[in-house]
């Protein structure tokens with residue numbers, strides 16, 4: 327009897343330990359430009375995730391000195407990514423990319439990363 331209870335207890339503990347992994351939210355795996363990098367003006371911004379991002383609730387926006395910079399519509403890129411074209415050549419300075427999307431469980435998540443555009447990087 328005790329042995330059967332221990333066995334059931336073991337199953338319950340295993341289920342509790344593995345459940346969070348099954349329902350984990352998506353997370354960012356990499357970005358382009360790379361977060362906190364100093365780069366030449368990029369022609370697009372792109373964010374890769376651990377799960378396929380749900381395009382219908384997705385957005386990418388770009389800010390410079392807290393002002394919105396117009397970029398193209400967000401589209402699905404390769405390898406679970408979201409991408410938006412940057413039409414104009416960005417002036418040097420600090421930029422922030424804000425993203426919004428949802429993964430497998432449909433919960434909308436937001437995040438951001440920063441990068442620098444530098445003339446020095448453009449000249450290389």
Ligand SMILES: [Cu+2]
Nearest residue numbers: 351431432433
């Ligand atoms: Cu969730």
